[in-house]
Amino acid sequence: MKFTLKVAKPHKLAVDSLNLFLFEEDLAKSFSDFPPQIIVQIKEALNKENFKGATSDQLVISGSLDEAAFYKMSVSGLGKKAEFDLAALYESVGRSIRLSQGTKAVKIAFDLPLFWLDKFGPEKTVEAVVIAAMLSSYKFLKYKSQVEINKIRPIEEIIMVIPAQKLAQAEGGIRGGILIAGATLYARDLVNEPAQITTPPFLAEEAVKIAKNSKGAVTVKIWEEDEIKKNKMEAFLGVSRGSHQPPRFIVMRYKPARSRKKIALLGKGITFDTGGLSLKGSEHMETMKLDMAGAAAVLGVFSVIGEIKPPIEVVGLIAACENMPGGRALKPGDILKAANGKTIEVLNTDAEGRLTLADSLSFAVKSEKPDEMIDLATLTGACVVALGENIAGLFGNDVKLLAALEKASNSSGDRVWQLPLEKSYAELIKSQIADIKNTQTGKYGGAITAALFLNEFTADVPWAHLDIAGPAFAEKVTPLTAVGGTGFGVRLLLNYLKSV
Numbered sequence: 195m196k197f198t199l200k201v202a203k204p205h206k207l208a209v210d211s212l213n214l215f216l217f218e219e220d221l222a223k224s225f226s227d228f229p230p231q232i233i234v235q236i237k238e239a240l241n242k243e244n245f246k247g248a249t250s251d252q253l254v255i256s257g258s259l260d261e262a263a264f265y266k267m268s269v270s271g272l273g274k275k276a277e278f279d280l281a282a283l284y285e286s287v288g289r290s291i292r293l294s295q296g297t298k299a300v301k302i303a304f305d306l307p308l309f310w311l312d313k314f315g316p317e318k319t320v321e322a323v324v325i326a327a328m329l330s331s332y333k334f335l336k337y338k339s340q341v342e343i344n345k346i347r348p349i350e351e352i353i354m355v356i357p358a359q360k361l362a363q364a365e366g367g368i369r370g371g372i373l374i375a376g377a378t379l380y381a382r383d384l385v386n387e388p389a390q391i392t393t394p395p396f397l398a399e400e401a402v403k404i405a406k407n408s409k410g411a412v413t414v415k416i417w418e419e420d421e422i423k424k425n426k427m428e429a430f431l432g433v434s435r436g437s438h439q440p441p442r443f444i445v446m447r448y449k450p451a452r453s454r455k456k457i458a459l460l461g462k463g464i465t466f467d468t469g470g471l472s473l474k475g476s477e478h479m480e481t482m483k484l485d486m487a488g489a490a491a492v493l494g495v496f497s498v499i500g501e502i503k504p505p506i507e508v509v510g511l512i513a514a515c516e517n518m519p520g521g522r523a524l525k526p527g528d529i530l531k532a533a534n535g536k537t538i539e540v541l542n543t544d545a546e547g548r549l550t551l552a553d554s555l556s557f558a559v560k561s562e563k564p565d566e567m568i569d570l571a572t573l574t575g576a577c578v579v580a581l582g583e584n585i586a587g588l589f590g591n592d593v594k595l596l597a598a599l600e601k602a603s604n605s606s607g608d609r610v611w612q613l614p615l616e617k618s619y620a621e622l623i624k625s626q627i628a629d630i631k632n633t634q635t636g637k638y639g640g641a642i643t644a645a646l647f648l649n650e651f652t653a654d655v656p657w658a659h660l661d662i663a664g665p666a667f668a669e670k671v672t673p674l675t676a677v678g679g680t681g682f683g684v685r686l687l688l689n690y691l692k693s694v
């Protein structure tokens with residue numbers, strides 16, 4: 195997909211679709227740079243279709259308006275100006291792309307509303323349009339045969355119409371948007387790739403490739419089983435034991451010449467979660483290739499970090515393994531000692547993510563001594579019950595870090611909502627015979643008790659936990675996602691790293 199900025203009269207562009215956006219407040223005014231007779235014709239169509247500018251309002255005006263060079267016009271409502279933020283911009287561009295896809299448009303022009311350019315600035319606006327266009331038109335086609343692929347007509351070019359005096363400021367937005375969206379789509383690809391391919395060694399190889407392509411900005415270290423053993427990561431190894439796939443511990447590092455602080459990013463990397471001996475029902479297992487979405491987000495960030503160049507050291511940690519019910523698998527009642535010395539009674543082998551993260555967090559604290567740690571994990575179904583499919587649960591022990599992540603989330607499109615790290619519930623994960631147990635007493639508040647479990651391994655280092663079980667994987671098509679991996683977390687983390 196090619197992006198270009200153009201100073202032009204929008205109706206003079208010979209495109210398949212000219213995409214227009216209208217706020218409710220602006221319906222009565224003259225839109226953009228169109229000649230009066232075209233405006234009359236557009237207004238006629240809007241009236242006929244009862245278009246009021248609500249975000250759900252869309253219509254296609256086809257063909258021959260006076261003096262128009264475009265083939266069709268796709269109009270999308272933007273709602274009210276007061277309620278419009280960057281997240282709304284992403285969504286509206288996504289909806290507009292979907293509308294044009296319905297008209298089989300290959301070459302599209304967006305008439306960028308002045309309100310966007312003024313409110314967000316030309317660079318941010320263009321960056322957001324590029325990101326939304328790329329995310330919206332993503333499809334995972336690797337396993338479709340050519341006959342099927344030939345039926346699809348992908349969008350080839352997107353022209354953004356912009357006033358001359360804003361052009362220079364806008365140009366950086368294209369490159370920035372392509373980087374951020376590219377990293378997000380890479381994370382999607384990793385999640386969508388079946389677990390027969392994305393094994394722990396495969397994820398490790400991806401990390402190695404990222405380092406190789408980074409022109410020296412990223413270094414990587416891969417531990418195989420004996421080194422994991424030497425480092426006493428018994429909780430991680432316990433989960434891996436029921437599988438024929440060997441585990442890998444992945445350490446990625448980005449270290450600029452001068453760094454203001456050091457942040458550890460930890461991704462849950464269960465390449466497939468059967469539940470182990472506490473086996474999942476087949477319905478719940480169907481999508482469990484998604485259980486490395488946290489790891490995919492971390493890999494996504496590292497795939498572009500050398501180009502984005504944040505002024506901080508970033509360490510990426512992934513304990514990658516499968517959760518399988520093989521002959522050597524963990525048994526309910528088994529007790530494991532995590533790398534920080536705490537003992538864990540494993541009562542449910544399906545609560546495996548917290549076991550692997552326990553050792554990743556312990557390692558980060560002891561060997562990396564970061565200023566901050568952020569983990570991303572498809573950790574609990576309970577979090578999906580609490581917040582639904584579109585919003586990640588945010589937990590942590592540091593008010594400042596949590597506020598900064600909320601802020602980074604707001605402008606990224608990746609939505610989070612803070613849930614409490616309620617200390618009085620820690621009672622519920624005390625074990626009779628070990629230090630803690632991996633499931634709770636009772637059945638309520640499962641996302642919180644999982645976060646409290648992780649907290650046992652943070653040693654009070656500022657830490658935030660994102661439970662992304664809901665938003666990591668889309669069960670249906672939305673303006674910005676296809677069914678499958680969403681790349682959730684990549685945009686949020688990149689935004690955060692840029693803001694530090």
Ligand code: BES
Nearest residue numbers: 485542544545546572573574575576663
């Ligand atoms: N990977 C799952 C969580 C999950 C569920 C992710 C749905 C995405 C969608 C996790 O390992 C798990 O199985 N969690 C259990 C924990 C329980 C056994 C304490 C759960 O949420 O049911």
Ligand code: MN
Nearest residue numbers: 467544545546
């Ligand atoms: Mn599980």
Ligand code: ZN
Nearest residue numbers: 464467485547
């Ligand atoms: Zn899991």
